Amino acid sequence: DKTSATATLRADQPGDTVSRYIFGQFAEHLGYGIYGGIWVGEDSKIPNTRGYRNDVVEALKKIDVPVVRWPGGCFADEYYWRDGIGPRDKRRVKINTHWGGVTEPNSFGTHEFMDFTELLGTDAYVSGNVGSGSPREMAEWVEYMTYEGASSLAEERRANGRDKPWKLPFFGIGNEMWGCGGNLAAEQAANLHRQYQTFVKVPAGQHVTKVAAGANSDDYNWTEAMMRIAGKHMDALSVHYYTVPGGWPPRASSFEFDEAAWIETLASALKVDELLRRHIEIMDRHDPEGKVALYLDEWGTWYEGLEGVNPGFLHQQNTLRDALVASLHFDIMSRYAGRVKMANIAQMVNVLQAMILTKDAQMLLTPTYHAFEMYKPWQDATHLPFKLETPDYRLGDTTVPAVHGSAVRGKDGHVYVALTNLDPNRAASVSASTSGLQATAVSGRVLTAGAITAHNTFEQPEQVKPATFDGATLSGGTLRVELPAKSVVILQLQ
Numbered sequence: 001d002k003t004s005a006t007a008t009l010r011a012d013q014p015g016d017t018v019s020r021y022i023f024g025q026f027a028e029h030l031g032y033g034i035y036g037g038i039w040v041g042e043d044s045k046i047p048n049t050r051g052y053r054n055d056v057v058e059a060l061k062k063i064d065v066p067v068v069r070w071p072g073g074c075f076a077d078e079y080y081w082r083d084g085i086g087p088r089d090k091r092r093v094k095i096n097t098h099w100g101g102v103t104e105p106n107s108f109g110t111h112e113f114m115d116f117t118e119l120l121g122t123d124a125y126v127s128g129n130v131g132s133g134s135p136r137e138m139a140e141w142v143e144y145m146t147y148e149g150a151s152s153l154a155e156e157r158r159a160n161g162r163d164k165p166w167k168l169p170f171f172g173i174g175n176e177m178w179g180c181g182g183n184l185a186a187e188q189a190a191n192l193h194r195q196y197q198t199f200v201k202v203p204a205g206q207h208v209t210k211v212a213a214g215a216n217s218d219d220y221n222w223t224e225a226m227m228r229i230a231g232k233h234m235d236a237l238s239v240h241y242y243t244v245p246g247g248w249p250p251r252a253s254s255f256e257f258d259e260a261a262w263i264e265t266l267a268s269a270l271k272v273d274e275l276l277r278r279h280i281e282i283m284d285r286h287d288p289e290g291k292v293a294l295y296l297d298e299w300g301t302w303y304e305g306l307e308g309v310n311p312g313f314l315h316q317q318n319t320l321r322d323a324l325v326a327s328l329h330f331d332i333m334s335r336y337a338g339r340v341k342m343a344n345i346a347q348m349v350n351v352l353q354a355m356i357l358t359k360d361a362q363m364l365l366t367p368t369y370h371a372f373e374m375y376k377p378w379q380d381a382t383h384l385p386f387k388l389e390t391p392d393y394r395l396g397d398t399t400v401p402a403v404h405g406s407a408v409r410g411k412d413g414h415v416y417v418a419l420t421n422l423d424p425n426r427a428a429s430v431s432a433s434t435s436g437l438q439a440t441a442v443s444g445r446v447l448t449a450g451a452i453t454a455h456n457t458f459e460q461p462e463q464v465k466p467a468t469f470d471g472a473t474l475s476g477g478t479l480r481v482e483l484p485a486k487s488v489v490i491l492q493l494q
């Protein structure tokens with residue numbers, strides 16, 4: 001039993017550049033995200049470089065992480081940057097009130113984060129504290145990080161071991177101001193944005209992209225107010241959207257679920273399409289020249305936390321289903337590449353839809369990690385129109401397209417096609433007519449597994465991983481693909 005879909009691929013109609021930053025990551029002081037997941041300290045028995053886990057750094061390097069957002073999230077609006085500088089044993093210890101009520105030792109601070117981004121070869125996206133901090137604190141933090149000349153703050157940075165200023169390409173003015181960032185009304189938040197961003201200044205010759213704290217999923221009124229009141233005072237506006245099957249608060253299992261939860265999760269992930277479209281429509285009205293970018297700077301699945309772990313740690317498993325959630329997001333964001341210039345999955349290690357899970361000295365790569373790795377050719381590629389005519393995959397009252405996809409011309413000049421088969425029971429034959437394609441050969445890789453709940457464990461870390469795919473042919477300008485059920489396939493046309 002098979003479905004069949006048709007498609008047209010227009011290699012002769014190059015579109016917008018798919019920003020590499022849509023493959024960005026988010027790392028908050030939350031559970032084992034930083035402590036244990038990235039940072040173990042120099043004295044740890046776990047092999048590390050200056051305190052950073054070697055295994056995690058090495059794995060992250062392989063997916064070309066373009067940007068990391070830090071220190072939060074909700075944590076950012078309670079973060080006082082001075083707590084995290086200077087000798088580690090003298091740093092202020094505080095309570096992480098948002099995430100599990102645990103002790104925050106502040107041993108991972110500005111220097112450790114910036115050093116980490118340099119180790120990874122990635123860009124820094126620092127979120128400032130609007131909710132409980134002052135414009136002055138924000139201004140001083142930015143000066144501490146970026147000033148080269150003679151100022152007390154620059155001297156202090158040097159005394160703390162960093163001579164040259166760091167690069168600060170992105171700075172967030174608060175986070176979720178409608179919630180943990182201050183419980184503000186949209187108009188109030190927009191005015192506060194105008195005020196705080198005034199004091200975020202970098203020295204001449206440097207540029208910092210100022211990101212305004214955006215809407216909670218479909219709160220279009222928020223985007224409307226932000227753009228109307230503060231649109232001229234920002235380079236980017238964020239939006240957060242989580243895939244939460246079973247509704248809020250998150251209560252669905254991350255790894256024990258049935259087909260109803262599978263389709264519900266994918267349907268919920270697909271909603272990001274309408275969401276981006278509608279936020280963009282509002283931005284287009286206020287900013288027809290497209291000066292302000294839209295950043296989906298928190299996204300991903302949010303399930304019930306794993307048993308035996310502090311529920312405030314948001315520690316969940318990651319299955320094949322999560323890889324499909326990721327592929328759908330990548331396809332959709334590529335389509336909105338003209339406006340969507342960054343996204344940060346929540347979160348990088350051990351938290352929510354993580355790339356990597358760790359347990360003491362052990363590490364595993366999740367199916368989501370593999371989706372990021374497989375989509376690497378999309379980074380800074382050129383979007384190509386790829387129109388699919390697909391039957392539905394239906395269960396109960398829920399309907400989603402059986403096949404989803406996107407296409408790009410990579411920086412290497414080759415055309416890449418992504419195809420996801422959402423149907424867990426039926427393979428799909430896809431026949432795509434192409435135009436403007438010089439390629440004559442096709443090769444590919446596939447991510448799939450025997451069960452919808454398939455996932456990697458510390459005992460069996462390679463249950464879900466990419467394999468060579470030989471189910472595609474290209475002849476006479478027609479691309480034919482036999483997609484296995486529940487799979488993500490990436491094709492390179494050469």
Ligand code: AHR
Nearest residue numbers: 072073074075175176346
């Ligand atoms: O990613 C976890 C939390 O989700 C973030 O701290 C917050 O911004 C959002 O509500």
